[in-house]
Amino acid sequence: MANLLKKPVKLGLIQLASGADKSKNLTHARSKVLEASKAGARIIVLPECFNSPYGCDYFPSYAETLLPSPPSAEQSPSFHALSSIAKETGTYLIGGSIPEIEPETKKYYNTNLTFNPQGELIATHRKVHLFDIDIPGKIKFKESDILSPGNKVTVVDLPEYGKVAIAICYDIRFPELAMIGARHGAFALIYPGAFNTTTGPLHWRLQGQARAMDNQVYVALCSPARDTTATYHAYGHSLVVDPMAKVLVEAGESEEIVYADLEGGEIDSARKGIPIYDQRRWDVYPDVSKEGVRFEE
Numbered sequence: 001m002a003n004l005l006k007k008p009v010k011l012g013l014i015q016l017a018s019g020a021d022k023s024k025n026l027t028h029a030r031s032k033v034l035e036a037s038k039a040g041a042r043i044i045v046l047p048e049c050f051n052s053p054y055g056c057d058y059f060p061s062y063a064e065t066l067l068p069s070p071p072s073a074e075q076s077p078s079f080h081a082l083s084s085i086a087k088e089t090g091t092y093l094i095g096g097s098i099p100e101i102e103p104e105t106k107k108y109y110n111t112n113l114t115f116n117p118q119g120e121l122i123a124t125h126r127k128v129h130l131f132d133i134d135i136p137g138k139i140k141f142k143e144s145d146i147l148s149p150g151n152k153v154t155v156v157d158l159p160e161y162g163k164v165a166i167a168i169c170y171d172i173r174f175p176e177l178a179m180i181g182a183r184h185g186a187f188a189l190i191y192p193g194a195f196n197t198t199t200g201p202l203h204w205r206l207q208g209q210a211r212a213m214d215n216q217v218y219v220a221l222c223s224p225a226r227d228t229t230a231t232y233h234a235y236g237h238s239l240v241v242d243p244m245a246k247v248l249v250e251a252g253e254s255e256e257i258v259y260a261d262l263e264g265g266e267i268d269s270a271r272k273g274i275p276i277y278d279q280r281r282w283d284v285y286p287d288v289s290k291e292g293v294r295f296e297e
């Protein structure tokens with residue numbers, strides 16, 4: 001069986017407490033990434049919209065320009081902060097997400113930036129499925145009022161370890177995306193996210209376990225800490241699930257870093273024990289990971 005994860009690695013999820021001040025959020029993110037790297041984490045994840053409050057009212061005022069790449073420090077302070085933190089700590093930094101504005105079209109996106117230990121940008125993922133829901137009396141949210149969707153699947157190679165698939169929050173509800181990532185060799189599906197206090201208790205853990213169980217890979221969900229003074233109350237509960245769908249670690253609601261030690265053997269033994277990965281009936285239904293998958297915007 002292919003060794004999807006080449007060597008064991010400690011994953012760190014930073015359940016960051018962010019506020020309205022972007023530069024304070026960036027400084028704070030740096031101190032937490034330093035803490036995680038000192039604890040041995042070599043792949044570190046930040047939450048969705050880690051440098052701003054989360055909400056349609058905030059996307060335009062916090063949006064940064066990422067093109068042409070690399071952007072200047074004025075165009076994207078978050079790009080430069082993430083790059084230098086990754087380099088300073090010598091870690092892979094999956095930089096949650098930030099609101100992005102595309103300079104030519106003026107379209108807004110919810111965008112992840114991922115850096116290698118040299119501080120080089122190695123992936124971007126624009127949230128593909130926008131969070132548009134309306135549960136009467138509970139929560140109404142329409143990202144598509146402001147944001148445009150991304151148009152690609154993101155699988156990135158971290159040469160020392162192997163591949164990870166990256167997507168953002170609501171993207172986790174679409175198992176096709178996860179399956180494509182897994183079938184393109186990812187050892188982990190990583191979701192910076194910000195579920196809320198209505199859907200979080202119902203589905204956050206379940207979604208993480210379902211994607212792990214379906215695909216027999218590690219799954220990590222990284223949330224902001226809950227701030228009840230903010231307009232959007234993030235669920236928290238950042239967690240890591242193993243390839244047998246067992247929750248290895250789960251945060252509470254406050255700021256916290258959670259860690260998990262990932263090992264390739266766990267993927268192999270899950271797939272050997274319950275061989276669904278190789279029992280697919282592509283003669284009965286199509287393989288979504290094959291036809292027409294877009295890896296470029």
Ligand SMILES: NC(=O)CCC(=O)C(=O)O
Nearest residue numbers: 131169170194195196199
């Ligand atoms: N930020 C998001 O995409 C939230 C998704 C969410 O809460 C859900 O239930 O799905």
